[in-house]
Amino acid sequence: MDRLLTLAEADAHTASLRPLGTETVALAAALGRTLAAPISADRPFPPYRRAMMDGIAFAADTLPATGPVLFAGLHAAGDPPPGALPPGQAWEIMTGAVVPDDCDTVVPYEDLDSGRPAASFKKGQFIHDAGSDADAGAMLVAAGNSIGPVEIAIAASVGLTEAEVFRRAKVAILSTGDEAVPPDATPQPWEIRRSNGPMLEAMLTRRGSPIVFHDHAPDDPAICGRQLDEALASCDVLLICGGISKGKKDFIRGLLEERLGKPAFHGVEQRPGKPLAFWSGPPAVFALPGNPVSVLATFTRHVLPALSRLEGREFSPPRVRMNEVPTPLPKFSWLLTVATGPDGTLLARPPGNSGDFISVAGSCGIVEVPPGRPADTFDFHPFP
Numbered sequence: 074m075d076r077l078l079t080l081a082e083a084d085a086h087t088a089s090l091r092p093l094g095t096e097t098v099a100l101a102a103a104l105g106r107t108l109a110a111p112i113s114a115d116r117p118f119p120p121y122r123r124a125m126m127d128g129i130a131f132a133a134d135t136l137p138a139t140g141p142v143l144f145a146g147l148h149a150a151g152d153p154p155p156g157a158l159p160p161g162q163a164w165e166i167m168t169g170a171v172v173p174d175d176c177d178t179v180v181p182y183e184d185l186d187s188g189r190p191a192a193s194f195k196k197g198q199f200i201h202d203a204g205s206d207a208d209a210g211a212m213l214v215a216a217g218n219s220i221g222p223v224e225i226a227i228a229a230s231v232g233l234t235e236a237e238v239f240r241r242a243k244v245a246i247l248s249t250g251d252e253a254v255p256p257d258a259t260p261q262p263w264e265i266r267r268s269n270g271p272m273l274e275a276m277l278t279r280r281g282s283p284i285v286f287h288d289h290a291p292d293d294p295a296i297c298g299r300q301l302d303e304a305l306a307s308c309d310v311l312l313i314c315g316g317i318s319k320g321k322k323d324f325i326r327g328l329l330e331e332r333l334g335k336p337a338f339h340g341v342e343q344r345p346g347k348p349l350a351f352w353s354g355p356p357a358v359f360a361l362p363g364n365p366v367s368v369l370a371t372f373t374r375h376v377l378p379a380l381s382r383l384e385g386r387e388f389s390p391p392r393v394r395m396n397e398v399p400t401p402l403p404k405f406s407w408l409l410t411v412a413t414g415p416d417g418t419l420l421a422r423p424p425g426n427s428g429d430f431i432s433v434a435g436s437c438g439i440v441e442v443p444p445g446r447p448a449d450t451f452d453f454h455p456f457p
C-alpha cells in the first residue's frame with residue numbers, strides 16, 4: 074500500500090474516466106441505458122384537443138336554458154373530427170377523442186341530470202389542450218438521462234424505434250484465493266466457499282452490466298497472470314477481489330504493475346476497504362480488498378459511480394438522514410451498510426467485522442460517514 078488517500082483524493086482519480094462512446098440500439102434494449110441524444114417532440118403534446126372524459130361535448134354558450142340536450146351523434150377516439158355541431162346540440166364524446174373546434178366543454182355522463190349537464194359544470198372543463206404539455210420541437214428528455222419506462226413511453230410516442238445511448242462498460246471479474254472453493258464443492262474445514270464473485274455478478278446483473286469474464290484465480294502468480302491477461306483483453310473494467318493487502322501471497326499488485334504500471338492509488342482512508350487499489354487503464358482496474366463486506370462497500374462506493382461515468386452518467390449521491398446519527402470514526406470515512414426501516418428512515422446495519430457478511434443481509438446500500446465530526450445528513454450509495 075502507498076500513502077492512504079482521502080475519499081475525495083481517490084474520487085479525483087476515478088473522475089479521470091471518460092464515457093466509452095455511443096451506439097444505436099432498439100428502443101426495448103435501451104431500458105436502463107443513458108441517453109446520448111435528446112428526445113424531441115415531433116408534434117405538439119397532446120397533438121389535438123383531447124377529451125378527458127366519456128360524456129358529451131358542446132359549446133356552452135349555445136345550450137338551451139332548460140330541457141334535455143339533443144345529441145348530434147357519437148364521436149369516439151380514433152374518429153376524425155366530425156362536421157359542424159348544430160347549435161344547442163351536443164356530441165356524445167369518448168375519452169381520447171378530438172374535441173371539435175366548435176365545442177368548448179366536456180361533461181361526463183355521470184354529471185348529466187335529466188339529459189342535460191348539471192348546473193355545476195365549468196366552461197372549458199375536461200379538455201386537454203393541444204400543445205399544453207409540450208410544443209412541437211421541444212426537447213422532452215435531455216441527453217445524459219437514464220432511460221426508464223417513462224422515457225421509453227416518450228420515445229415511442231415521438232415515433233422512435235431506436236435510441237442513441239452510451240455504451241455499456243464490459244466487466245470482468247477475477248476473484249482470488251486458494252481457500253475459496255466453488256459453491257458446489259464440499260469445503261475442507263480450513264476452506265470457505267466463494268461468495269465474492271457471485272455477489273459482484275449479482276450487483277452487475279442488477280444494473281445491466283455485460284459480464285464478459287468471470288473466473289477464480291488460485292494463489293499461483295503464473296496461473297493468475299494468465300487469467301489476468303485474458304480478463305484484461307476482454308473488458309472495459311476489471312474487478313479483482315482479494316490478494317491486494319500485505320500478505321506474502323498478495324501478489325495482485327505486482328502482477329498488475331507488470332502489465333499496467335503503478336496504480337493511480339493503493340490505499341484509501343476508509344473502513345472497510347482500506348487496501349483498495351485503482352488503475353485508470355484502459356481497461357480500468359479496481360482491486361477490491363477480499364473481505365466480503367469490503368468488496369460490497371468498495372464496489373458500491375467506488376465502482377458503481379465509475380461505471381456510471383464510463384456509461385455517460387454522473388452519479389450524485391442523494392443526501393439522507395439516518396434513524397440514529399452514527400458516531401464517526403476518528404480518521405477514516407466509514408462506509409456504513411444500512412437497511413430501510415419500517416418508517417422509511419435508514420438504519421445502520423454494521424457488520425461485526427468486514428468478513429461478517431451475514432450481518433448485512435437485508436441491507437440496501439451504504440452511507441458515507443465522514444471522519445471526525447458528527448453530521449446530520451450523509452451521502453447515500455444504494456445497491457443496484
Ligand SMILES: Nc1nc2c(c(=O)[nH]1)N[C@H]1C(S)=C(S)[C@@H](COP(=O)(O)OP(=O)(O)OC[C@H]3O[C@@H](n4cnc5c(N)ncnc54)[C@H](O)[C@@H]3O)O[C@H]1N2
Binds near residue numbers: 253265267363
Ligand atoms: N498486515 C496487514 N494485513 C491486512 C491489512 C493490512 O493493512 N495490513 N488489511 C486488512 C484488510 S482491511 C483487508 S480488507 C484484507 C484484504 O486483504 P486482501 O485483499 O489481500 O484479501 P484476502 O487476504 O485475499 O482475503 C481477505 C478475506 O476475504 C476472504 N475472501 C477472499 N476471497 C473471497 C471470496 N471469493 N469469497 C469469500 N471470501 C473471500 C478471505 O478468505 C479472507 O478471509 O486484508 C487485511 N489484512
Ligand code: MOO
Binds near residue numbers: 348
Ligand atoms: O478494511 Mo478491510 O476492508 O476491513 O477488512
